[in-house]
Amino acid sequence: MNTIASLLVRACLAALLLPSIAMATGPEGYGWEWPLTLSRDDGGAYRATLDESVYRRIQDPRMRDLEVFDGEGLSVPAAVFEPEQPLAQSPRRLALSWFTLPAPAPGAARRWELVSEADEDGRLRRVEVRGGTAPDPAAGTALLVDLSRVREAVVALEFEWNATDALDLGYRVEASDDLDHWQSLAARGRLIDLQREGRRLLHRRIELFGLLPHHQRARYLRLTPDRPDQVVEITALKAIFAPPPAKAALQWVERAPARAASADGRVHEYTLDGRFPIRQVDVALSGNHAVEWRLESRDSTDADWQLRTGPWMTYQVGAGNGGRSAARELPMVLRDRYWRLSANGPVNGEPALRFGYAPEVVVFLAQGAPPYVLAAGSTRARRADSPLPRLVETLRAQQGDDWQPAAAWLGTSRVLAGDAALAPVRDWTSWLLWSLLVLGALVVAGFALSLLRPGRGPSQSPEGTAAAPPETDTVASREGHGDEAGSGPSDNSS
Known part of the structure; x- marks a missing residue:
């Protein structure tokens, strides 16, 4: 009995540990992943803006089925920040990588033969120059700038250099996507560092704003000096x-x-396939109209509808946006999946419901070895709590409110477990516990019945005949018969 009880206790403990085991999962517990491209290798902490493809995969309303993993599949500290927080705003400066190029000989064509080595993201790892004079490592007035990991529009380049007696050097700027075909931009930059009588004239920026539209998408820039004989040692470029x-x-x-949730067409229901942080709503209805609405939502089909906003009126009079109502601000950010729109009168046509959201930002610590990936979409896996928000507060307190994590960008999504990660979770723990309890009850009942079983009847000899009675019974029987026999002769003798 003790052995059976011990086994039951161990089984119950194992069943209770099943949920924690299920939560401790790697990238394989998620449906999809997005490779993360880092803007720099030494950022330490990075920030990436979530896009629509991520929100469509999220299942948990608290955004816990979203996690960042390193190159070995280990989870790294991460947290989701709202877009209004200063931490979620894009940094206004970004350190760039550049390579020195040999200055062309006077009178020669400005042409180099570049042999480059780049990684999968297009970032340059090595550049070998053939043709022209040998580059001076300390000079580097001709530069090849790597913009392959920049996703925002660059409006200017900012330079830093070692002190020089006098610098007044112009540059011409060219752009390329493949390092073979170059296009001149309508830009002429100038770096100036002049001093006279204790006064200094310093200009360290080359403006790019307002150039050809394609410059925002150019992966590389080439800066060629007007005077190759004047050297400047560039130390930083942003x-x-x-x-x-x-x-x-x-x-x-x-x-x-x-x-349509009503026969008269005044009530319509909508399904939102994603955990978007909804802030505003709008009704799209063709033609001139003026309708008063009420909007409700819920997160599951068996929950009660909750009034979110209204009554409010949408209208359209004439053509153009000038005669159209503005979007409606919600009193709180909502991630519900099911929405219901009710009109106070007849509706001409089917109204489409528009949802406005501001993308959030995931901030993660570059712990472990790259490459890093963002995994999302699961009914089982959950991101563990981390002290990252407190770490960010500490860093901002130490380095100033302008401190920002380095930028990172999401790549194209890849399938991990796919839809299998979204399968409904069956509560096997409850079933197992109930089964163990029933089994334990049956074992205890069986043991009790064995104790209450009645004794067996007279024992039988091996041959099936009755066994001899006990010795005491034989003696007592003989004594009884002796009394009866003694009385008989006494009577006869008398």
């Missing part, structure tokens, strides 16, 4: 981005009615 807008523009997703 990309300058446009200042952030006063308020981040919302992204919009539009859904047609999944079904």
